[in-house]
Amino acid sequence: xxxxxxxxxxxxxxxxxxxxxxxxxxxxxxxxxxxxxxxxxxxxxxxxxxxxxxxxxxxxxxxxxxxxxxxxxxxxxxxxxxxxxxxxxxxxxxxxxxxxxxxxxxxxxxxxxxxxxxxxxxxxxxxxxxxxxxxxxxxxxxxxxxxxxxxxxxxxxxxxxxxxxxxxxxxxxxxxxxxxxxxxxxxxxxxxxxxxxxxxxxxxxxxxxxxxxxxxxxxxxxxxxxxxxxxxxxxxxxxxxxxxxxxxxxxxxxxxxxxxxxxxxxxxxx
Amino acid sequence: xxxxxxxxxxxxxxxxxxxxxxxxxxxxxxxxxxxxxxxxxxxxxxxxxxxxxxxxxxxxxxxxxxxxxxxxxxxxxxxxxxxxxxxxxxxxxxxxxxxxxxxxxxxxxxxxxxxxxxxxxxxxxxxxxxxxxxxxxxxxxxxxxxxxxxxxxxxxxxxxxxxxxxxxxxxxxxxxxxxxxxxxxxxxxxxxxxxxxxxxxxxxxxxxxxxxxxxxxxxxxxxxxxxxxxxxxxxxxxxxxxxxxxxxxxxxxxxxxxxxxxxxxxxxxxxxxxxxxxxxx
Numbered sequence: 078x079x080x081x082x083x084x085x086x087x088x089x090x091x092x093x094x095x096x097x098x099x100x101x102x103x104x105x106x107x108x109x110x111x112x113x114x115x116x117x118x119x120x121x122x123x124x125x126x127x128x129x130x131x132x133x134x135x136x137x138x139x140x141x142x143x144x145x146x147x148x149x150x151x152x153x154x155x156x157x158x159x160x161x162x163x164x165x166x167x168x169x170x171x172x173x174x175x176x177x178x179x180x181x182x183x184x185x186x187x188x189x190x191x192x193x194x195x196x197x198x199x200x201x202x203x204x205x206x207x208x209x210x211x212x213x214x215x216x217x218x219x220x221x222x223x224x225x226x227x228x229x230x231x232x233x234x235x236x237x238x239x240x241x242x243x244x245x246x247x248x249x250x251x252x253x254x255x256x257x258x259x260x261x262x263x264x265x266x267x268x269x270x271x272x273x274x275x276x277x278x279x280x281x282x283x284x285x286x287x288x289x290x291x292x293x294x295x296x297x298x299x300x301x302x303x304x305x306x307x308x309x310x311x312x313x314x315x316x317x318x319x320x321x322x323x324x325x326x327x328x329x330x331x332x333x334x335x336x337x338x339x340x341x342x343x344x345x346x347x
Numbered sequence: 348x349x350x351x352x353x354x355x356x357x358x359x360x361x362x363x364x365x366x367x368x369x370x371x372x373x374x375x376x377x378x379x380x381x382x383x384x385x386x387x388x389x390x391x392x393x394x395x396x397x398x399x400x401x402x403x404x405x406x407x408x409x410x411x412x413x414x415x416x417x418x419x420x421x422x423x424x425x426x427x428x429x430x431x432x433x434x435x436x437x438x439x440x441x442x443x444x445x446x447x448x449x450x451x452x453x454x455x456x457x458x459x460x461x462x463x464x465x466x467x468x469x470x471x472x473x474x475x476x477x478x479x480x481x482x483x484x485x486x487x488x489x490x491x492x493x494x495x496x497x498x499x500x501x502x503x504x505x506x507x508x509x510x511x512x513x514x515x516x517x518x519x520x521x522x523x524x525x526x527x528x529x530x531x532x533x534x535x536x537x538x539x540x541x542x543x544x545x546x547x548x549x550x551x552x553x554x555x556x557x558x559x560x561x562x563x564x565x566x567x568x569x570x571x572x573x574x575x576x577x578x579x580x581x582x583x584x585x586x587x588x589x590x591x592x593x594x595x596x597x598x599x600x601x602x603x604x605x606x607x608x609x610x611x612x613x614x615x616x617x618x619x620x621x622x623x624x625x626x627x628x
Contacts, residue, residue, distance in 0.1 A: 241361045255454030255464075255523075258414065259530055260444025260471035269467050271459040 086202045140318025144326065152308055152324055156331045158302035162222050162297070163290040163335075166229030170290075171283060173202070178241025184253070185245055185271060187263070199242070202235025207293050211302040221294025225302025229293055233286050240282045241275065248274040280346040284339045294329045305331075354619075360608035365427070367392045368413065369535055372422035375408050380409040384590035385422065395557060395567045399574055401610055405590040406570040410538050413568065414448055419520060425446070425532065444471030447527035449537040449556070449569075453519040458513035459611045461503065461522055464511050465494040468529030482535035497525040500553050517548025524555055536558060541576070555579050574606070 168341035179185050182193030210228035218224050261269065298306025304329060312321035368390040372438060375383040383405045389616050390396055398406045403478050411417045415426060415431055424431050427608060434442050447468075448454075455464045465479075473481055480486070487493075500523040511522060527535055539547030540556065546624065557580055560567045571577045577584055578598040586594030588607035593608045595600070606613050 232351045249457075251450065251452050251454040252456045254416075255450065255526075256447070256470075258443055258446075258454075258525070259372050259467050260442075261467065261515065262470075262478070263441060264482055265478070266486065268454055268460065269463070271469070273456050276458075318511050346531040 083313050088318050096267040105201065118130045120209050125271070129306075130311070140172035141318075141322040141325075143319050143320030144322040145317070146323060148320060149323060152305065152327050154215065155298075155305040155308055156224055156327050159294045159298075159306070160331065160335065162226045162229065162304050166233060167283060169226065169230025169286045170233035170237050173230065174241050177234070178245060179267065179271075182242040182245035183240060183268045184250065184270060185267060188278065195244075196237075199235045199238045202231055203239060204235075205232065206249035207232040207297065208300060211217075211300055215301045220301040222303025225294060225297040225304060228292050228302060229296065233290055237279075237282060237286055242280055244275045244278050244282075245271060277347050281343050284346075288332075288336050291332055295331070365392075366390060368568070369421060369425040370409075370413075370422070371425070373409070373412060373419055373424060374421035375405075375412060375417070376420040379589045383412070383419075386587070386590070386592055388585060388592060388595060390566060390568065392566055393561070393564050395560060395580060395582045396569070397569065397584045398570045398587060399572070399577050399584055399609060400465065400587035402572075404587040404609075406572075406587055407538055408590075409587070410531050410568065410570055413534075414446060415442060433522050440471065444530060445533050447522070447530050447532035447535040447565075449523050449527060449540045450536060451539040451542045453516070455511045455522055455526070457510075457517055458548070459505070459511055461498065461509055461511050461514070462491070462494050462507045464522055465525045465529050466490060467495055468497075468526040468531075471530065477566035494525075494529055495530040498522070500528060500559065501525045515548070516544050517551055520548075520552045521555055524559055526592050528559055533566065535565055535567045535569075537567065539570055539572065544570065549576070562606065574601075574610075576598075
């Protein structure tokens with residue numbers, strides 16, 4: 078056989094007819110542009126004013142160039158409180174997420190009714206912002222870090238539960254079948270067949286959400302949830318620019334430190 | 348309890364008269380196609396039975412029905428006196444503990460240590476306290492000793508603390524055998540146990556399986572797609588074609604006519620095997 082590789086094959090099927098790709102692409106671009114333009118009008122977006130009023134912004138920022146360290150120890154302590162709110166908030170979130178995530182995963186849920194219920198509970202927890210929860214808990218348990226921690230815990234519990242259920246649904250069913258076939262009960266199947274498969278990912282999600290909880294906890298004090306957020310709100314509203322600058326610097330430093338530490342742990346865990 | 352294989356062997360020789368598994372007119376229909384079409388067979392204790400046939404002949408379906416992974420459309424499967432079709436909940440779990448499964452893809456939990464995978468075989472045998480402790484993957488020293496003995500039996504004692512996914516395919520399949528041994532079942536069902544292994548590892552796995560089974564007096568039912576392998580290891584071969592039993596006999600009875608009945612043609616390894624035998628004699 079000395080047929081050259083490039084020779085045409087008469088029996089090869091012809092490619093399927095091209096759909097009107099060009100037309101569809103144009104339509105997509107035009108539609109996106111229209112949607113974005115309408116949205117810009119709705120939010121009163123006027124970029125030119127940003128340039129024209131640059132002087133005002135400079136004036137506003139000038140006060141921040143001279144941070145005041147008079148209350149530094151107090152602010153630093155409030156940062157510690159903020160980290161503690163996020164820490165316990167994340168612990169509560171894990172306690173909420175583990176049962177919801179297992180019951181809300183198709184392959185580990187005992188019954189379809191339980192599955193749907195767990196899913197809906199997680200939807201509600203995720204849909205309600207932590208600030209809304211904080212407003213409710215401030216009414217229930219009073220102003221302070223405890224209300225903030227409960228709010229963060231519930232909302233993050235919904236988020237982590239959803240992530241956990243998706244992780245559980247994507248595990249290798251063969252490894253679970255090997256445990257089921259040994260005559261193991263439901264809890265043993267989860268402990269031996271499911272947990273080892275989802276643990277690395279779940280730890281990673283928990284730490285990511287802890288980082289995000291630190292950022293939320295740093296502003297939840299604005300509405301009475303405790304921590305540095307109250308001082309941020311107080312100094313900005315009181316035009317104490319020097320102190321506001323200190324608070325903002327502390328928050329940035331705190332978030333950076335927590336992110337670095339948490340990503341170290343995350344890399345070690347996987 | 349001191350030595351699971353030995354104690355089992357004594358029990359099995361006492362009960363050697365009655366069949367272990369009786370399949371009566373088993374039928375399984377998937378969307379109008381008969382995957383199994385009235386399969387009947389009686390399997391005696393201690394037999395090594397190979398189920399052979401082309402892809403789609405119903406081998407795996409039959410095995411999955413025996414394992415209670417899927418339910419029959421018609422007919423019955425009995426293990427001893429127990430009709431397994433009606434089993435639910437706790438009774439089903441107890442039945443599963445009495446049947447050891449070996450899979451083509453090993454189905455071990457990859458991130459667990461080798462010993463933990465073997466200890467999975469002990470889960471069904473634990474007392475109330477042991478069951479709770481096992482949730483934290485804690486087992487008392489006696490259970491650990493059983494697991495270690497089972498690993499020693501398959502020659503993998505030196506791998507005991509390693510993570511299972513660091514082992515080769517052949518080693519993982521032997522860990523699966525150790526797990527089955529720890530489980531102390533009455534019947535072993537093996538679904539293409541060597542299909543993802545190379546020849547030397549496959550031979551080692553089947554040797555280990557046969558040695559284990561004969562020492563413990565266990566019954567083995569294995570699907571094997573290499574007819575040559577089936578002839579070498581099995582006491583009895585059941586040939587399936589289009590969901591029906593077309594051959595049921597000893598390896599010696601497996602001739603070219605039977606081969607044509609099962610496969611519709613002579614498989615390559617049958618020819619090489621017979622040529623090899625002729626050359627040797």
